[in-house]
Amino acid sequence: MAVLVVAAHDGKTVRANVANAVAAATQMDAEVHVLVAGSNAGEAAKSAAAIEGVAKVLQAEDAAYANWLAEDIAPLVVKLAPGYSHVVMAADSVGKNIAPRVAALLDVAQVSEAIKVVSPDTFVRPIYAGNAMATVQSTDKIKVVTVRPTNFKAGAGGGSAAIEQIAGTGSAGLSSFVGAELSKSERPELTSAKIVVSGGRGLQSGENFKMLETLADKLGAGLGASRAAVDAGYVPNDYQVGQTGKVVAPDLYIAIGISGAIQHLAGMKDSKTIVAINKDEEAPIFQVADYGLVGDLFQIIPELTAAIDKK
Amino acid sequence: MKVLVAVKRVIDYNVKIRVKADNTGVETANVKMSMNPFDEIAVEEAIRMKEKGAATEIIAFSAGPAQCQETIRTALAMGADRGILVQTDVELQPLAVAKLLKAVVDKEQPGLVIVGKQAIDDDSNATGQMLAALLGWSVGTFANKLNVADGSVEVKREVDGGLENIKIKMPAVITTDLRLNEPRYASLPNIMKAKKKPIETLAPDALGVDVAPRLKTLKVEEPPKRKSGIKVKTVAELVEKLRNEAGVI
Missing domain, CATH: 3.40.50.620 (HUPs)
Structure with missing residues (x-):
């Protein structure tokens, strides 16, 4: 059948x-x-x-x-x-x-x-x-x-x-749609993007997430976040990558300021190449990263954004 | 209005789980167990409804081995009024739990059932939706915000593209998402008080429910390990590796 x-x-x-x-x-x-x-x-x-x-x-x-x-x-x-x-x-x-x-x-x-x-x-x-x-x-x-x-x-x-x-089966009359508040974005959709740039609590504010947007746009990447960043209100809920958020498996996943709780790893560890940028060299995210860079993300992000320009 | 909340006993979310050597499952002996985090959110939401006068009584339901009493006690210490444990050592899958819940709903007639959207052990994300189906009720899944008014619930839901608002008729089933609320900790006096709150223990047979698993677990294995990577020293080195070694930018 x-x-x-x-x-x-x-x-x-x-x-x-x-x-x-x-x-x-x-x-x-x-x-x-x-x-x-x-x-x-x-x-x-x-x-x-x-x-x-x-x-x-x-x-x-x-x-x-x-x-x-x-x-x-x-x-x-x-x-x-x-x-x-x-x-x-x-x-x-x-x-x-x-x-x-x-x-x-x-x-x-x-x-x-x-x-x-x-x-x-x-x-x-x-x-x-x-x-x-x-x-x-x-x-x-x-x-x-x-x-x-x-x-x-x-x-x-x-x-x-x-x-x-x-033929349709009509309405059950139990529920009705009121409206949606959807995030508007020109960027590729998270779950189908070839490259995903994700930020965590290390970004410290929603304002600082703009730095990631610039980087993501240079790479043609989708933008994601850890639960901590969503809970802190830096970005909307639909950015969340993890066990209970979205599961992504892009060619390249760049985790910035994300410590790497198992719940987050669940949503991204099937990515082909993983890059982790974090100031804490003991952060668990480095255990799944192909390339790890220890340092201050506020220096690294602009430097990385500029380096990608120079082909 | 009565509110029924379902609480599942799971391995604590901080524990790094180990797959059993014989591949029959995950090691649960001598492992810290806790209430499923999404169910804590469900209990908290019910308590807030009671504090606002929208709910009159909160019943905490659990199903599983005798130790699930502890999980119910946690809910009682948070502020639930009484507990119902359906005790069984059979492995319970979402459809079976939904049927047990339905039997309890038929008896207790709550106006709302609030459950976690997903248990962090089997990650099924199904019980609440299944319960609503069996009852012929509406369901508000992945709730980010609730507003109970005039025999219906306005539910703000977390969906792929952002948030969605629906209005559903009561009685209804709600499944909680992470940002619905932040669950309270039980205070010591409330933990003491909870010891005196009643817990009714039932058997699945008494509710007329066949809980036999429909999915046979053939084996449980470790996921494939990622090869360990390297640390790079500079941004320039990182970009060079991504371009020439990984070939991803």
Whole structure:
């Protein structure tokens, strides 16, 4: 039986991580369908149809789906699920909100944040902030799996799957969307950026984070932060990298003024190359860094920014 | 309004965990155990609601071995009124815990259930959402701020792009994110008082719940280790290495 990938989107395109979820899904079964639910989701459905490995896109139009409320989306997925062996979502804030609701309504377990598909019923997932890897086997008939996008390489685009219109299930009338306060940024999105520059409490203020912005812009990098920096109010919550924030795996991760609590390491230690800049040479971040530089970040950041200019 | 909070006993967040040599799990013998940090935030939020007059009674729920009593006592010392422990030595997975919670909700009829968004041991991030599903209730996940008014809750949620505001009908389930509040420490007098607060102990069978795990853990392993890196002395050396050795800039 086929796999159903439930895609989050912004009305125009599906999220970039849907391609990663599809890549994971193709390892569970050769036939992958993508559900695009929304209000005016035609363009998003087309973008899903172009993802390599997608056999069919199901487009469900309903005003209730406009804002991705779990109470309204879950019944639609549950209605479709019996025709599938797996329901897959990317483990982002949408997937984490909706997939467990779907699983419970189907009376099945959820495999959370799988990083590897061993076989169609067996998955590897990190536990204890990635300090242990559990191999789990699902005994349920339908497997609900969220997958960590950074662990599955997205295929190329250029596909042209058929788009089938399906009926919506309406509103459950339990919840309503009021509004969003989204961070505006021209920088690459954190979880898909090739380079990420992250700051911690060592930056000492939100004002000082501007130094990192300059550096990030020179590198074409996404900007992240440790929990300590977010808790201190230097930057918004969506910057947080770590066990309970975002998980990133860029080619280059530059940690500046971050001590490296295990909760932070959980979110970045799969990066290809890690650079740590910290004044405390005993900081745990150096244990995972490929290149460590001990010193005062307020001197190092401007120097580094200038050095990158000089090709 | 009654508020039910769920508290999980986990390995303390400061402990560096060790994988068992036989790869069956993580060593928990002689390891410091604490309340899951996100659940502390849940307890704190319930106490603040009671202090503001929005809640009348706080029930702290836990499930697991007998030692979970200690976790419930911690919640009682913070300010919860009474405890319910579903005692079992079976490994409990999120769906099973959600079913146990549902059985307790059916009995106690709280207006809100507040749980941590994620336990820091299995990192599942599922129990609250599953409970809401089983009850047919609405859910406010990853709560950054709550406002209870007129039979509904306004929830500010931490999402990928920033923050999102939703309004959900009560009764409802809330899962807490880090910045909802800063949990208090229990004072010594309150720790003493908590010893006299009642804890009811139940068995899963008595609640009619089958808690058998649906996911079989085949093995638990250490993650691959990163090769140890080097210290560079200057910015120039760092940039040279990133350009020519790592080839990433």
